[in-house]
Amino acid sequence: MVFCAAFTPYTAMTQTATPSSTFMPWTDSLHTGDARMDETHQEFVDMINQILATPEDQQLPVYKAFLNHTVEHFAQEERWMLATGFSADNCHAEHHATILETMRVVEAHYLDSDKTIITRMAEALAEWFPGHANSMDAGLAAHLKSVGFDSVTETLADPSAIKNVTMSGCGSVSCS
Ligand SMILES: [Fe+2]
Numbered sequence: 001m002v003f004c005a006a007f008t009p010y011t012a013m014t015q016t017a018t019p020s021s022t023f024m025p026w027t028d029s030l031h032t033g034d035a036r037m038d039e040t041h042q043e044f045v046d047m048i049n050q051i052l053a054t055p056e057d058q059q060l061p062v063y064k065a066f067l068n069h070t071v072e073h074f075a076q077e078e079r080w081m082l083a084t085g086f087s088a089d090n091c092h093a094e095h096h097a098t099i100l101e102t103m104r105v106v107e108a109h110y111l112d113s114d115k116t117i118i119t120r121m122a123e124a125l126a127e128w129f130p131g132h133a134n135s136m137d138a139g140l141a142a143h144l145k146s147v148g149f150d151s152v153t154e155t156l157a158d159p160s161a162i163k164n165v166t167m168s169g170c171g172s173v174s175c176s
């Protein structure tokens, strides 16, 4: 399985997780500065916990719903990026694509024979997500605010604010 640089399997908590526990709590440290983005992220976290509370032989439908939600989650951010001056091939979007590709491979392996792989993927995403939310997503949220983009209505207060802005990076944060 190919993981991007900041995305590695997480194992430290697997021995303490139980089906009824909340594996990944929602905390203030996950806030990005954009309420709509945070709402989507809270759903993402809830779905990770839902997967980990589900017996492994019953995880497929929950995982499929999570994958569909993640497709929409990432598409929403990429739509906002394009609306505010990012180029389509920016590194934040490339990062999303790597995650989605890995998630689809996990579904295929689960269907093939590996009934523990969805649990391992959910644990890995729980480890990956805070870093992504605090860097690329928080950077995007700060950028949206700086150009006057309303993420609820998906409109710019002043479209001229993004004139001559074309970014291939991640806004205020490094892609490395
Ligand atoms: Fe996000």
Ligand SMILES: [Fe+2]
Pocket: 074, 077, 092, 096, 132, 136, 137
């Ligand atoms: Fe993101």
